[in-house]
Amino acid sequence: MKILVTGGAGFIGSAVCRHLVLNSADYVVNVDKLTYAGNSQSLVSLNGLPNYKFYQADICDEEKILEILSSEGIEAIMHLAAESHVDRSIDGPEVFIQTNVVGTLRLLNTALRYWRSLTGEKKQAFRFHHISTDEVFGDLPFDGGLFTEETPYDPSSPYSASKASSDHLVRAWNRTFGLPVVMSNCSNNYGVFHFPEKLIPLVILNALAEKPLPVYGAGANVRDWLFVEDHARALELVLKRGKDGESYNIGGNSERTNLNVVNTICEILDLRQPRSNGASYKELITFVTDRPGHDRRYAIDATKIHRELGWSPEETFESGITKTIDWYLGNDWWWRPLRENTYDGKRLGQI
Known part of the structure; x- marks a missing residue:
C-alpha cells in the first residue's frame, strides 16, 4: 500500500514509519x-x-496535503499528528484545539476531496485511520472496570477533550459523507525514541543525571502501559483489516501505578548502571503537588482487536521497560541534544 502517515516524526508516528x-x-x-x-x-x-519519503508540511494546509496525496497516489492515511502532553494542554489549550481539532477537520476535508476524486478499486480500497487515546474516556475507579469501545466519552483535560472532539469529527465524516474510516484508542505508550518530557524517558534520564525524580501526588495513579512497537503492529492490522466505521481499543494489559513504574526503572538502573555512591536511584524520588484534574486510572479492554484481528502484545512491561532502558543507555546521540536544547525548557524535569 501507499500510506501517508501524519505526525510521522513523533514518538508513535516514527515507530509506525519504521515498522511499515x-x-x-x-x-x-x-x-x-x-x-x-x-x-x-x-x-x-x-x-x-x-x-520512504518525507515532507515537512502542516496538516492544516489543505492544498499542500491534497497535492501530496495526489502526486504520491496515496491509498490510505494514518493520522497520528497531534499535540499530546497533558501538562502543556493545561498551560496552553489553544494550540491543542488548533492541531487536534482544527487540524483533524482540515485533514478530513482534504481526505474527502481526494477520496471523491478516486474511482473504481482505488476508491473502494481507500481508508482513513484515526489514531486516538484512551484518555477520551475519562478515568476509572482504582478498584475495577475497563475501557471498551462502547465506554462513553468523559474527557478531563484540554488534551483529552481535543482528542475526543477529533474522534467525533472522524465518526461524523464517516456517517455523513461516507468517508471510509477506522479508529483506534490506545493506552499509554513507552519505548525507544520517546521525547524526554514524558514520564518514562524523563525518569531514566533524570536518574542518570542524578536529578530528582518527581512523582505527582502519592504516585498512586494507574496507567496501562503499551510498548510502542506492539502498538505499531496493532495499527497496521487496524488499517489493513479493520472494518469500515469500527473502533478498536489497543492496550498493553500492563497496569502499573506511577510509583511502581518509577521504582521499576530505578531497580533496573541499579543493576545496569549503578550510582557511584552505591545508593539506589530510588533515593532520588521526590513527590510533588498533583496535577489539576489528574485521572485516577486508565485500563483498556483489548478483547475486540484480539478476537477480530488476532493482535496481542508481544512485550510484557518487564521486558519492554528493560529494552527501553537499555536503548537510552546506548543512544545518548539521540536524547542528549534534546536534554541540552529543551526548546522552551518548560516541562523537562516535570511529570
Whole structure:
C-alpha cells in the first residue's frame, strides 16, 4: 500500500514509519510539521530507502496535503499528528484545539476531496485511520472496570477533550459523507525514541543525571502501559483489516501505578548502571503537588482487536521497560541534544 502517515516524526508516528518501511512492502509518505516533539533523527534508519519519503508540511494546509496525496497516489492515511502532553494542554489549550481539532477537520476535508476524486478499486480500497487515546474516556475507579469501545466519552483535560472532539469529527465524516474510516484508542505508550518530557524517558534520564525524580501526588495513579512497537503492529492490522466505521481499543494489559513504574526503572538502573555512591536511584524520588484534574486510572479492554484481528502484545512491561532502558543507555546521540536544547525548557524535569 501507499500510506501517508501524519505526525510521522513523533514518538508513535516514527515507530509506525519504521515498522511499515522495514517490515513490509508498503510505501510510506511521512508528513510532519516538525514541532518541538517531532524529530527527524528518529527516522535516520529510513534515510535513502526507496519505500520512504518525507515532507515537512502542516496538516492544516489543505492544498499542500491534497497535492501530496495526489502526486504520491496515496491509498490510505494514518493520522497520528497531534499535540499530546497533558501538562502543556493545561498551560496552553489553544494550540491543542488548533492541531487536534482544527487540524483533524482540515485533514478530513482534504481526505474527502481526494477520496471523491478516486474511482473504481482505488476508491473502494481507500481508508482513513484515526489514531486516538484512551484518555477520551475519562478515568476509572482504582478498584475495577475497563475501557471498551462502547465506554462513553468523559474527557478531563484540554488534551483529552481535543482528542475526543477529533474522534467525533472522524465518526461524523464517516456517517455523513461516507468517508471510509477506522479508529483506534490506545493506552499509554513507552519505548525507544520517546521525547524526554514524558514520564518514562524523563525518569531514566533524570536518574542518570542524578536529578530528582518527581512523582505527582502519592504516585498512586494507574496507567496501562503499551510498548510502542506492539502498538505499531496493532495499527497496521487496524488499517489493513479493520472494518469500515469500527473502533478498536489497543492496550498493553500492563497496569502499573506511577510509583511502581518509577521504582521499576530505578531497580533496573541499579543493576545496569549503578550510582557511584552505591545508593539506589530510588533515593532520588521526590513527590510533588498533583496535577489539576489528574485521572485516577486508565485500563483498556483489548478483547475486540484480539478476537477480530488476532493482535496481542508481544512485550510484557518487564521486558519492554528493560529494552527501553537499555536503548537510552546506548543512544545518548539521540536524547542528549534534546536534554541540552529543551526548546522552551518548560516541562523537562516535570511529570
